[in-house]
Amino acid sequence: xxxxxRLLRRTTELAQIGGSGAAVSRLGLSADEQRARDLVGTWxxxxxxxxxRDAAANLFARFGxxxxxILVGSHLDSVPEGGRFDGALGVLxxxxxxxxxxxxxxxxxxxxxxxxxxxxxxxxxxxGLFGSAASFGRLAPGVADRRDRDGVSIAEALRALGxxxxxxxxxxxxxxxxxxxxxxxxxxxxxxGAGLPLGIVSDIVGIYHARVTIRGRADHAGATVMTARADAxxxxxxxxxxxxxxxxxxxxxxxxxxxxxxxPGAKNVVPxxxxxxxxxxxxxxxxxxxxxxxxxxxxxxxxxxVTATIDELARVPVTSLDPKIREVLKRATKSVGxxxxxxxxxxxxxAQNPALSGVRTGMIFVxxxxxxHTPREFASVEDAALGAQALANAIRELAS
Ligand code: GLV
Ligand code: MN
Ligand code: MN
Numbered sequence: 001x002x003x004x005x006r007l008l009r010r011t012t013e014l015a016q017i018g019g020s021g022a023a024v025s026r027l028g029l030s031a032d033e034q035r036a037r038d039l040v041g042t043w044x045x046x047x048x049x050x051x052x053r054d055a056a057a058n059l060f061a062r063f064g065x066x067x068x069x070i071l072v073g074s075h076l077d078s079v080p081e082g083g084r085f086d087g088a089l090g091v092l093x094x095x096x097x098x099x100x101x102x103x104x105x106x107x108x109x110x111x112x113x114x115x116x117x118x119x120x121x122x123x124x125x126x127x128g129l130f131g132s133a134a135s136f137g138r139l140a141p142g143v144a145d146r147r148d149r150d151g152v153s154i155a156e157a158l159r160a161l162g163x164x165x166x167x168x169x170x171x172x173x174x175x176x177x178x179x180x181x182x183x184x185x186x187x188x189x190x191x192x193g194a195g196l197p198l199g200i201v202s203d204i205v206g207i208y209h210a211r212v213t214i215r216g217r218a219d220h221a222g223a224t225v226m227t228a229r230a231d232a233x234x235x236x237x238x239x240x241x242x243x244x245x246x247x248x249x250x251x252x253x254x255x256x257x258x259x260x261x262x263x264p265g266a267k268n269v270v271p272x273x274x275x276x277x278x279x280x281x282x283x284x285x286x287x288x289x290x291x292x293x294x295x296x297x298x299x300x301x302x303x304x305x306v307t308a309t310i311d312e313l314a315r316v317p318v319t320s321l322d323p324k325i326r327e328v329l330k331r332a333t334k335s336v337g338x339x340x341x342x343x344x345x346x347x348x349x350x351a352q353n354p355a356l357s358g359v360r361t362g363m364i365f366v367x368x369x370x371x372x373h374t375p376r377e378f379a380s381v382e383d384a385a386l387g388a389q390a391l392a393n394a395i396r397e398l399a400s
Contacts, residue, residue, distance in 0.1 A: 015084035022375035028077035028119020056134035056170035057118040064111030068178035075120030083377035097392035132350035134170040180354040187372035201363035206286025206318040216306040218272030233271035242296040252283035325362030332393035
């Protein structure tokens with residue numbers, strides 16, 4: 001039986017780490033993320049799990065011995081000023097599902113591992129799905145040298161957490177895994193709109209992340225006539241609008257510039273450099289979207305006499321989740337009384353890494369009434385408990 005009181009208590013306890021009011025700022029590979037991992041590890045070792053951390057700071061807690069395991073979990077980091085449910089709810093419900101199975105003395109033929117992936121959001125270093133990418137051997141080369149705004153590299157951040165600084169050493173053989181399950185808040189409005197507590201993910205959008213550096217020429221803002229300028233910010237602005245226009249013109253596509261910085265950054269200097277982020281997602285023809293946007297950036301750069309350097313940070317293709325696991329999740333949600341619809345996820349998830357590595361993967365969505373990546377995100381404990389029970393049912397079917 002899922003213990004709603006315990007689930008609520010732990011949700012609140014976890015949210016204190018890096019939290020202030022409803023907001024949580026618990027960045028990946030930070031000391032706060034580590035404290036969250038330690039707390040989850042304590043709960044699970046008290047239940048008899050073998051708890052370990054790998055070279056990418058992922059936490060694994062294993063129940064049972066040899067053989068292909070069922071892996072179940074999500075992430076514990078958040079975006080800056082995010083909420084308490086994105087990622088954390090998936091770990092909390094995985095813990096709760098396992099506790100309920102252990103308490104009921106359910107005999108599992110396969111081992112089951114709970115995982116808390118490190119740095120899913122990539123808010124600090126720009127590398128999303130970090131821990132799961134490391135575990136499935138999908139990190140881009142040289143990633144450990146990426147630096148945050150304070151000049152700290154991923155390798156250094158890992159060393160500060162007691163690791164060796166070599167995240168690629170976290171790689172494990174996907175053949176050790178019989179399946180991967182992840183529960184997550186929906187982050188969009190569809191379940192709420194349909195009045196349903198749970199959904200099942202069919203596909204996850206393709207995601208492209210890049211940092212674009214525009215170099216023009218810094219000049220005196222009073223003494224430089226308009227026709228003689230190479231204004232990096234004006235060029236970047238035209239590119240931002242091109243991203244919006246292109247994404248609007250394509251089916252099932254979104255494009256976002258969420259960060260921009262200007263140098264030297266003074267009101268009386270024509271901007272010499274602008275650096276902005278690119279987040280491009282599509283449920284189909286993701287490559288086409290990326291190509292069209294990059295062509296747009298290049299053509300604005302040449303028409304404005306500036307240069308554009310594109311530093312690709314991540315590229316994850318559209319990911320279909322396993323049809324058989326979707327059937328298992330269908331039964332698992334039905335047995336808690338929910339006719340769960342299939343949904344495409346517009347958010348990226350750690351589940352993409354196992355799925356793209358050939359592990360049979362499935363995801364349950366729990367209704368969120370306030371979207372996500374803001375303190376407004378909210379999943380009721382009743383909905384979360386239904387999700388945790390469905391997860392427990394699915395683990396039971398897959399592991400016994
Ligand atoms: C993670 O939440 C993402 O989709 O960016
Ligand atoms: Mn997120
Ligand atoms: Mn998430």
